[in-house]
Amino acid sequence: MKTSYKIAIVGSTGLVGRTVLKILEEKNFKNCSYTLFSSKKSAGSKLEFLGQSYVICELTENSFNSKFDYAIFCAGGEVSKKYIPIAVKNGCTVIDNSSVFRMDPKVPLVVPEVNPEKIFENSGIIANPNCSTIQAVIPLKPLDIKYNIKRIVYSTYQAVSGAGRQGILDLESGIKGEPPKKFPYPIFNNCIPHIDVFLEDGYTKEEHKMIDETRKILDKPNLPITATTVRVPVRNCHSESINIEFEKEFDIYDVFKLLEKSPGIIVVDNPSKNYYPLATKADGGDEILVGRIRRDFSIKSGLNIWCVGDNLRKGAASNAVQILEKLL
């Protein structure tokens, strides 16, 4: 690794940004020089990172005048839309956590376990997929290669941390009976079938993200997929009930073996011992836990799985850092 890469972390004080810093520390990413950006609000504050004290810099239109090699953006769509083109024009390669560029045909949408080869087809921007998509495509990819996926039905159980720090605060304050600030309804004691905004067709943008991004990452632009995405009162880690129909017939033991040897997955599936994926077990890890693997008897070549992933880590920060690692 070249030792002098200059790296910008944009949105470094947010929930995902802090997780990016944590993962860089875990991976001991020392041989780079970092600049940590935030909005005006948090700028000037200090952060301990890799044994040093960093003063957070305000992100401005001139921030990328001093050339950066790489940037990880985790500050939301508006910031990405405005500042990423400036960064790219100044020669910086950007890994973007927002949804702004994900469906741009010139922008690779990458999960390193699934389509790492796309990383180098970038024109300055590599998009990090939606958290709920990342944890789904990791088990779906090897299954698709072997059995050719014909249709997917997603139902998600998404944690409040996916809505940022205020999402977590809404759950915590909801327990005490206080009204929500982030969510339209109390999330405590509720399942809210509404993530991101509603679109004309009655689906939410989150549901469309799962459909469109899965198609792009699996490189099957017309794959029939439907989705119902739901916020549940869980602090961290998304769970997903995934129903899959394949073109080819499968042996259920081969499915277990295939998933067990596939990258980024831990198979947790032993009903007799009550082993199955749980949010509390996936929390803090980078692997996707896959279990409840069983034939769907209602259709030819149907399969049900239950997968759980840490949406802040593998669903966002770890995936971005893995892309950075591949780039370096």
Added chain:
Amino acid sequence: MKTSYKIAIVGSTGLVGRTVLKILEEKNFKNCSYTLFSSKKSAGSKLEFLGQSYVICELTENSFNSKFDYAIFCAGGEVSKKYIPIAVKNGCTVIDNSSVFRMDPKVPLVVPEVNPEKIFENSGIIANPNCSTIQAVIPLKPLDIKYNIKRIVYSTYQAVSGAGRQGILDLESGIKGEPPKKFPYPIFNNCIPHIDVFLEDGYTKEEHKMIDETRKILDKPNLPITATTVRVPVRNCHSESINIEFEKEFDIYDVFKLLEKSPGIIVVDNPSKNYYPLATKADGGDEILVGRIRRDFSIKSGLNIWCVGDNLRKGAASNAVQILEKLL
């Protein structure tokens, strides 16, 4: 109504039993004489009911010697298995909340909005379906009549009250960091894809109940159905993501209109106003809230809906009392 019916409530101190009493009070079911039974543990304690003080009687093998006209059993499978045959032999007609007799071909499995005509085909026992099945078949029945259901994919989000009082206590104590007593893992901050016991094929008994009972109630013994049933950290009211494929084509506006005029349903579906079914809104009601009604574009004649019901009331107690009302 004859004024002298003798009615036994078995399991009257449990979560469902108390809800049965509450609903009898709401409906002002005064013109009957009641005997409230429980296990030895709660026997002798007192309960206020319909303005009177009742001493809870211990259920024994002789309890049905004094003839009862009707009994509602809400004390679990073991009690139903042992005492219902005795009650029936003594001329009592029983409405049973347990799963013991549900799939017996001689026992009608009844949701009054769906198949009320079956009530009178009983040989002494009428089974109350599983909570998660009741709230599903109420919207499914009118859709099936009009469009002929071809396949169903269920993913459920089930409240802890479905596991009885200790389920609620597990959620409450889990918030304080205490270990669970009812569930195999903490339910706070978790989604547990495990309700009832696991069977040989990798499915849980709860999933089989949903599949088998839906088929029986819709009177389609071979209908292809699959299910993933999940416990979520919600106090009361189950939510369900239901994906349906029909034989016949539909117009989405006709689906709305059909559901709106169907019994037992409140359509809550206006995304532009953030109207959709929520556990906190269904709590305490007897109607099933149905929303997120939208075409599933991944398949010909596919539909997604999200339905929420109070599992203690319509999912158990209210349904049983409605059956009793039809009998009287």
